[in-house]
Amino acid sequence: MTTTQLSGLLPELEVIRADFPILSRTVAGGLPLVYLDSANTSQKPQVVIDTMVDHLERHNANVARAMHTLGAEATEAFEGARDVVARFLNAPSRDEVIFTKNASEALNLVANTLAWAGPLQLGEGDVVVTTEMEHHSNIVPWQLLTERTGATLKWFGITDDGRLDLSNIDELITERTKVVTLTWVSNMLGTINPVAEIARRAHEVGAIVVVDASQAAPQLPVDVVASGADVLVFTGHKVVGPTGIGVLWGRRSVLEQLPPFLGGGEMIETVRMERSTYAPIPHKFEAGTPPIVEAVGLGAALEYLTHIGLDAIHAHEQTVTAYALEGLATIPGLSVLGPLDAADRGGAISFEIAGVHPHDIAQVLDSRGIAVRAGHHCAKPAHARFGVQSSTRMSSYFYTSLAEIDALVAGLEYTRSYFKLS
Known part of the structure; x- marks a missing residue:
């Protein structure tokens, strides 16, 4: 060269x-x-390793519960990591950032809640469109969704040179299409897909766009606004962060229409034996004790990438x-x-x-x-x-x-x- x-x-x-x-x-x-x-x-x-060790050695406590110094420090570090993620993605609001276990859990969260209730619920006759180059984590949840709801799963094929075949885009994305979900960068083929172009077409028919950015976030500038995504996910361990932490970003208008995914502590507003009401986003989707030190490590990782x-x-x-x-x-x-x-x-x-x-x-x-x-x-x-x-x-x-x-x-x-x- x-x-x-x-x-x-x-x-x-x-x-x-x-x-x-x-x-x-x-x-x-x-x-x-x-x-x-x-x-x-x-x-x-080393900075990610040191940040996580320091948190465990000096600030270890549960978040949003303990009324003492360590609890306040842990909450500040955890929520500070949410701020870092929001800046990394150019998210309009920090409240649109939800911490999950990994990208797979984030995709399952969306696919499952779309089957349950609310204005965005899928049903018989609706269509979900994905691609043939997806990671299994962006195929199986949608197969389960369509099996449970009677919706239909369709997909873009792949050309001989490893790119998405968009020649039939108008046949796949129609007024019956409710979700278009695709990878930004293929983990097998390496292909970088035209996410914004596909999102524009999906939005013309009112479909939600879900983007798996697990391979994009480590190596491309990811701007959720410019991407056209309605939901975007990635995982911490591919962006020099720890395992056990993932991110789901969603437009507020979408997240507020989805029902809770898991029930438990922190995601509630109040609980009575007859019924419960739920916290606003992001906490509506973060039941129980979250991956605290992992989120802190992810924040350090994204700051490191941003510095470079x-x-x-x-x-x-x-x-x-x-x-x-x-x-x-x-x-x-x-x-x-x-x-x-x-x-x-x-x-x-x-x-x-x-x-x-x-x-x-x-x-x-x-x-x-x-x-x-x-x-x-x-x-x-x-x-x-x-x-x-x-x-x-x-x-x-x-x-x-x-x-x-x-x-x-x-x-x-x-x-x-x-x-x-x-």
Whole structure:
């Protein structure tokens, strides 16, 4: 690659890598760790680890209940994290930010409450539209919803080059369509989808737009207003935050029409034996003791990403992805699933090597200290579309170096020789 092509790399990459303790690990008998599984879960910078430890050591208490200093400090930290998320998403109001266990729970919250009651309730004859490239978490809840309500599930297909096939958009999104739900960035194909364009069409027929931003939030500037989403979800562990914390953002007008998802403490206004009334958003959807320290860690993670800059992170990802696509193209028998232009994709690249099972590829790479994922990546329909059972997936992030991509390419060349491929 030319110097111009590499201009997107973060100039402070080595300083950034030093923020992540795990990246200095050795594995496989002393080899340096090459971590290329960030689409699965990202690594955590020291500031996130320290923030969570400090909270547990000095401020641990339940929120919104305890009438003492620690309780006040815990509540301030927890609600402060909500403010950070709102700024990160350019949300019009902090009250539109709901903490969940993960993105899967957030999607299930929406799909389930749309089946229960209220002005937005789905019924027989209504249509939910999704896509063939979704993570299972954005397929199964909608299958359950349509089975329970008598609504119909339809979906956009995928073109041969790994993009959404929008040629029949007017046939899929009609006056019967009540929900359009799609991933912003595919976790398998890496495809970046035209969310705003699809949202405009959905809104023309009065449909709600639900966006899975689990792969977008880590690597793209996410503006919920500009996206056209009515609901948007992402998960903490993919944005250098902890596991056990997710985010559901929703337009106030949508959230206020949905019934509560779980019942219990904090989500109530008052409880009588005859009936209960419920707290306003966001607490209406946050029953019981929330993931307090996880939310605090997520706040620290998003502040860290904001400090680096999502535009800079995206530019780095595009450069590393382009470099990886160029390197993978040199491996005989290797085929990439998804777009081959880095400008149109995220950092996850799924591929096959003719004659070698993906699990075998991953195991050989692991023996050389290189961490990738093998399997269907919770995207079986997308694999079926391309006639494959599974694939190997490498996924970079803003802490990935070009030397690590070189190590991957060398590891794949070694894999071919190991299996004696001609």
